Amino acid sequence: MTAHFLPPGIEVFERGWLSANNIFHFGENDASLVDSGYCAHQDLTIGLVRNAMQKHRLLKLNKMVNTHLHSDHCGGNAALVESFHCEVYIPAAEAIAVKNWDSTLLSYDNLGQECPQFPYQGVLVPGEEILLGRYFWKILAAPGHDPHSVMLYQADHRILISADALWEEGFGVIFPELWGEAGFEEVAQTLDLIEALPVNLVIPGHGAPFVDVSKSLASARSRLDYLASDPDRNARHGAKVLLKYRLLEWRSRDLAQVNEWIVKTPALMSAAKLLNMNIDEFTQWLPKALVKSGAAKIENKTLVDLG
Numbered sequence: 611m612t613a614h615f616l617p618p619g620i621e622v623f624e625r626g627w628l629s630a631n632n633i634f635h636f637g638e639n640d641a642s643l644v645d646s647g648y649c650a651h652q653d654l655t656i657g658l659v660r661n662a663m664q665k666h667r668l669l670k671l672n673k674m675v676n677t678h679l680h681s682d683h684c685g686g687n688a689a690l691v692e693s694f695h696c697e698v699y700i701p702a703a704e705a706i707a708v709k710n711w712d713s714t715l716l717s718y719d720n721l722g723q724e725c726p727q728f729p730y731q732g733v734l735v736p737g738e739e740i741l742l743g744r745y746f747w748k749i750l751a752a753p754g755h756d757p758h759s760v761m762l763y764q765a766d767h768r769i770l771i772s773a774d775a776l777w778e779e780g781f782g783v784i785f786p787e788l789w790g791e792a793g794f795e796e797v798a799q800t801l802d803l804i805e806a807l808p809v810n811l812v813i814p815g816h817g818a819p820f821v822d823v824s825k826s827l828a829s830a831r832s833r834l835d836y837l838a839s840d841p842d843r844n845a846r847h848g849a850k851v852l853l854k855y856r857l858l859e860w861r862s863r864d865l866a867q868v869n870e871w872i873v874k875t876p877a878l879m880s881a882a883k884l885l886n887m888n889i890d891e892f893t894q895w896l897p898k899a900l901v902k903s904g905a906a907k908i909e910n911k912t913l914v915d916l917g
């Protein structure tokens with residue numbers, strides 16, 4: 611459906627919420643993939659890449675490029691490196707964290723997620739360009755959802771790979787605000803940066819590519835106003851998203867085990883503090899909040915995902 615808007619040499623593998631979209635770029639001198647999905651889906655990711663390579667008679671995947679290092683965007687890196695011997699490119703600000711696989715600097719422990727360790731060979735420096743397939747893409751800093759996230763912009767075709775900085779409806783959770791770091795202002799600045807670019811097509815981290823950028827910017831800004839005017843809203847939303855993400859993989863989980871995970875996930879404990887709830891209140895509240903929003907149900911003391 612959306613292929614119609616894409617110039618030759620770019621294919622979007624639209625995924626879901628647990629795995630971010632994969633964007634496949636191919637040309638005479640390069641084949642690269644942007645973002646690799648979640649580790650539980652790595653076999654599917656490898657299959658999608660392999661199919662595309664066969665279809666276009668490509669012998670080599672040169673680069674695996676990550677917009678940011680959340681587990682839904684780079685969870686397939688390790689498996690892709692093993693299968694295709696590709697080089698990995700990460701945002702420059704994450705280099706030390708990845709080199710040392712520093713669990714304090716990387717987000718996985720903090721967000722209660724999993725990501726297999728991977729090596730990297732190159733870094734993405736905002737302001738520089740990178741060849742993906744047959745086009746050069748400008749690397750743009752896009753803090754807010756994640757302080758080190760980048761977007762990729764192709765000026766000739768006016769295409770923006772926006773990661774989680776802009777979706778058709780909204781943007782990724784403003785995580786830094788959950789633990790007392792700045793995020794609202796950064797999101798506003800990133801939206802301003804997007805508005806200043808001529809963009810005909812946005813390829814987001816989740817959801818289908820879209821063309822009505824002003825409409826999406828307007829809805830993102832009204833969402834940002836709503837969240838920033840009462841940071842409790844951002845904390846409640848972020849906590850629900852983190853549990854829902856985990857539940858997407860679990861499908862169903864005994865409530866006692868859910869609570870165990872909540873208590874040992876630092877970002878959730880920070881959210882509880884922000885919301886002035888003690889641990890008991892918070893572990894009582896969070897699964898019920900997910901049920902109330904229609905994303906899960908509780909059956910026989912088990913939390914069950916509703917898709």
Ligand SMILES: [Zn+2]
Pocket residue numbers: 678680683755756774782
């Ligand atoms: Zn993300």
